[in-house]
Amino acid sequence: xxxxxxxxxxxxxxxxxxxxxxxxxxxxxxxxxxxxxxxxxxxxxxxxxxxxxxxxxxxxxxxxxxxxxxxxxxxxxxxxxxxxxxxxxxxxxxxxxxxxxxxxxxxxxxxxxxxxxxxxxxxxxxxxxxxxxxxxxxxxxxxxxxxxxxxxxxxxxxxxxxxxxxxxx
Amino acid sequence: xxxxxxxxxxxxxxxxxxxxxxxxxxxxxxxxxxxxxxxxxxxxxxxxxxxxxxxxxxxxxxxxxxxxxxxxxxxxxxxxxxxxxxxxxxxxxxxxxxxxxxxxxxxxxxxxxxxxxxxxxxxxxxxxxxxxxxxxxxxxxxxxxxxxxxxxxxxxxxxxxxxxxxxxx
Numbered sequence: 001x002x003x004x005x006x007x008x009x010x011x012x013x014x015x016x017x018x019x020x021x022x023x024x025x026x027x028x029x030x031x032x033x034x035x036x037x038x039x040x041x042x043x044x045x046x047x048x049x050x051x052x053x054x055x056x057x058x059x060x061x062x063x064x065x066x067x068x069x070x071x072x073x074x075x076x077x078x079x080x081x082x083x084x085x086x087x088x089x090x091x092x093x094x095x096x097x098x099x100x101x102x103x104x105x106x107x108x109x110x111x112x113x114x115x116x117x118x119x120x121x122x123x124x125x126x127x128x129x130x131x132x133x134x135x136x137x138x139x140x141x142x143x144x145x146x147x148x149x150x151x152x153x154x155x156x157x158x159x160x161x162x163x164x165x166x167x168x169x
Numbered sequence: 170x171x172x173x174x175x176x177x178x179x180x181x182x183x184x185x186x187x188x189x190x191x192x193x194x195x196x197x198x199x200x201x202x203x204x205x206x207x208x209x210x211x212x213x214x215x216x217x218x219x220x221x222x223x224x225x226x227x228x229x230x231x232x233x234x235x236x237x238x239x240x241x242x243x244x245x246x247x248x249x250x251x252x253x254x255x256x257x258x259x260x261x262x263x264x265x266x267x268x269x270x271x272x273x274x275x276x277x278x279x280x281x282x283x284x285x286x287x288x289x290x291x292x293x294x295x296x297x298x299x300x301x302x303x304x305x306x307x308x309x310x311x312x313x314x315x316x317x318x319x320x321x322x323x324x325x326x327x328x329x330x331x332x333x334x335x336x337x338x
C-alpha cells in the first residue's frame with residue numbers, strides 16, 4: 001500500500017546486492033510509449049490489465065529476467081494473477097509490508113506531495129489500489145513485515161527475511 | 170482467513186473478561202431461521218450480503234451491543250462495508266491476524282475436518298473468503314498480529330494488544 005515503506009526496503013535490498021525489479025518502473029516504460037493523451041498512470045495501469053489481462057505487468061516483468069538469475073526480488077505486485085505468472089516460472093514467495101493507514105498517511109503527508117494532503121484523498125487512493133486486487137495478495141502472503149516506526153529495524157528485518165528466503169524459499 | 174487462529178485468540182480474549190461477539194455465530198442464528206433447503210452457510214452469507222446489503226451481518230451484530238458497553242471485541246469482519254457499519258456507532262480499530270497459507274493449511278489439516286484435506290481445496294476456500302472482500306480489510310488494518318508457531322506467545326501478544334487498544338484506541 002502507498003506509504004508502507006516498500007520502496008525504501010526495496011532500495012536497501014538492491015544496495016545489499018540483490019537483483020530488484022520494480023514493477024511500477026516496468027509499467028512506466030510502457031506508459032511512456034503507449035499512454036493516451038492526459039491518461040494518469042493509475043488509469044493506464046487499469047486499462048492495460050483490462051485490455052491485456054490482469055497478469056500483463058508481470059508478463060512484462062518476466063522480460064527483465066535473465067536465465068542466470070537465481071534470486072530476483074520483485075517490488076510491486078498488485079493482484080493474484082500476477083503472482084500466478086511468477087509461479088509459472090519459479091518458486092515464488094510473497095512478502096507483504098504492513099503499516100497502519102494512520103502511519104502511512106502521516107508519511108505521505110510528510111513526503112509533501114501536493115496531491116497527498118488530505119486523509120480522505122489518501123483513503124480514496126488506497127481504495128483505488130485495492131480495486132486492483134492487492135488485498136488478496138496481502139491476505140495470501142507468506143510473510144508480513146510490519147513498519148510502524150523504527151526504519152532501521154524495519155530494513156534490518158526486511159533484509160534478514162529476504163536473505164533467509166533466498167537461501168530456503 | 171481460515172486457520173489463522175482468530176477463534177483461539179477470540180476465546181482467550183473472552184476468558185480475559187472482554188465482551189466478544191463472533192459474527193459467524195450471529196450469522197448462524199439467522200441461518201438457522203432463514204436458510205434455503207440444502208444451502209451452505211457460505212452461500213447463505215453471500216446471499217444475505219447480496220440481498221440485504223454488504224454490511225448486513227454487521228448490522229445484525231449491532232443488535233448484540235448494549236448502550237453500557239465500553240469495549241467490544243468483534244470477531245469475523247469480512248468486508249469493508251461492515252467496518253463502516255461499526256464506525257458509525259463507535260471508535261473502530263481493526264486487528265488482523267496473519268499466518269502464511271502453508272501454516273494455515275497445515276493447521277486445518279491437523280484439525281482433521283473431512284472437507285479440509287487437500288491444499289487445492291483449502292486454497293479454493295480461501296479465494297471464496299477473499300471474494301467477500303476480506304483482503305481489503307486486512308490491507309487496511311490498524312494492527313497485524315502474526316501467528317506462525319508459538320501459540321502462547323501469539324495469545325499473549327493478542328491480549329496485550331487488545332488491552333492497549335481498549336485503553337487508547
